[in-house]
Amino acid sequence: MDEMKLAEFMGRLVADMGGAAMVASIIVGEELGLYRALADGRPVTADDLAAATGCHPRLVLEWLNAQAASGYVEFADGRFHLPEEQALALAAEDSPVYIAGGAAVLAALFLDKDKQVAAMRSDGAISWGDHHPCLFNGTERFFRPGYKANLVSAWLPALDGVTAKLESGASVADVGCGHGASTVLMAEAYPSSRFTGFDFHGPSIDAARERAAAAGVADRVSLTQAAGTDYDESGFDLVCFFDCLHDMGDPVGAARHAHQALNDDGTVLLVEPFAGDRLEDNCNPVGRMFYAASTFICTPNSLSQDVGRGLGAQAGETRLRDVFTEAGFSTFRRATETPFNLILEARK
Numbered sequence: 447m448d449e450m451k452l453a454e455f456m457g458r459l460v461a462d463m464g465g466a467a468m469v470a471s472i473i474v475g476e477e478l479g480l481y482r483a484l485a486d487g488r489p490v491t492a493d494d495l496a497a498a499t500g501c502h503p504r505l506v507l508e509w510l511n512a513q514a515a516s517g518y519v520e521f522a523d524g525r526f527h528l529p530e531e532q533a534l535a536l537a538a539e540d541s542p543v544y545i546a547g548g549a550a551v552l553a554a555l556f557l558d559k560d561k562q563v564a565a566m567r568s569d570g571a572i573s574w575g576d577h578h579p580c581l582f583n584g585t586e587r588f589f590r591p592g593y594k595a596n597l598v599s600a601w602l603p604a605l606d607g608v609t610a611k612l613e614s615g616a617s618v619a620d621v622g623c624g625h626g627a628s629t630v631l632m633a634e635a636y637p638s639s640r641f642t643g644f645d646f647h648g649p650s651i652d653a654a655r656e657r658a659a660a661a662g663v664a665d666r667v668s669l670t671q672a673a674g675t676d677y678d679e680s681g682f683d684l685v686c687f688f689d690c691l692h693d694m695g696d697p698v699g700a701a702r703h704a705h706q707a708l709n710d711d712g713t714v715l716l717v718e719p720f721a722g723d724r725l726e727d728n729c730n731p732v733g734r735m736f737y738a739a740s741t742f743i744c745t746p747n748s749l750s751q752d753v754g755r756g757l758g759a760q761a762g763e764t765r766l767r768d769v770f771t772e773a774g775f776s777t778f779r780r781a782t783e784t785p786f787n788l789i790l791e792a793r794k
């Protein structure tokens with residue numbers, strides 16, 4: 447037994463447990479508006495922050511102490527301030543690195559712990575809709591900043607000939623659209639096109655309708671509750687799957703359905719979490735987070751559906767290519783990537 451290795455490993459576990467506790471602290475700070483009240487960067491006392499947010503001063507002080515111990519805020523002379531970089535991640539809802547809203551996804555892992563234990567002792571199945579509702583808003587808020595930063599400016603232009611069609615008026619399907627973050631962003635950018643979002647989870651479709659109305663794009667967006675394998679509409683120029691194909695029980699069936707719903711010169715845009723093909727390639731912070739979340743959310747959802755392929759959130763390009771080849775697509779390529787996403791294009 448190597449004492450040094452043990453000490454090092456215990457240090458890592460303590461850091462992980464502190465990180466897990468800080469996720470709860472981020473969720474609470476976001477909900478109470480504590481980060482937003484600190485966003486201007488001015489140093490404040492705990493009493494100042496408590497008064498500005500209507501919160502209990504002693505608990506605000508303890509919350510601030512935890513933020514300081516984690517390097518989220520800085521402190522001097524009894525005052526705390528949120529540096530600009532931290533504010534982008536924790537307070538600026540419109541920034542591309544805003545992560546505080548998406549932290550709610552991790553709350554679902556704890557809240558649904560009993561379901562996870564039961565699934566792991568039986569058939570492995572937990573349907574998306576059986577999770578605590580914090581997962582649904584959390585997912586929207588986790589993915590939206592990345593879509594807002596990249597979808598219109600980089601991902602659509604990386605596809606062959608797609609933006610020209612969108613500008614002149616195209617028909618687009620957003621399969622597994624959740625709360626419609628991607629649907630609404632595309633509809634805002636391309637007013638001459640029509641967008642149809644599909645998701646098998648009824649409450650998500652209701653939320654997506656609200657988002658489309660609030661964004662003023664309801665005239666060109668329709669939202670329908672349907673699984674990726676059984677929507678009726680066809681004649682699409684573009685069929686999109688944003689961070690959802692790996693969640694589906696029958697991704698080949700969904701890709702085959704997209705194949706028959708596409709026009710002959712149509713395109714599939716597949717956005718998936720960044721991953722290499724082998725576990726060895728994914729032993730890094732992004733892979734770690736996605737494998738862990740996928741154990742609780744993505745893989746059990748897939749196992750709860752017909753076929754139950756269980757791709758997992760770290761499927762990697764080769765397994766995703768196999769899905770589209772099996773479904774009858776003739777071309778499949780990596781159009782672009784970010785540190786968090788693979789952006790893949792399939793054509794008939």
Ligand SMILES: C[S@@+](CC[C@H](N)C(=O)[O-])C[C@H]1O[C@@H](n2cnc3c(N)ncnc32)[C@H](O)[C@@H]1O
Pocket residue numbers: 574585586589590621622623624625626627628644645646647650672673674675687688689690693694695696747751
């Ligand atoms: C991780 S969420 C992504 C949602 C959305 N695309 C986004 O990026 O915010 C996965 C979505 O896939 C949906 N989903 C899972 N299996 C499905 C299926 N077989 N057919 C249609 N939607 C499905 C879930 O309801 C959920 O909204």
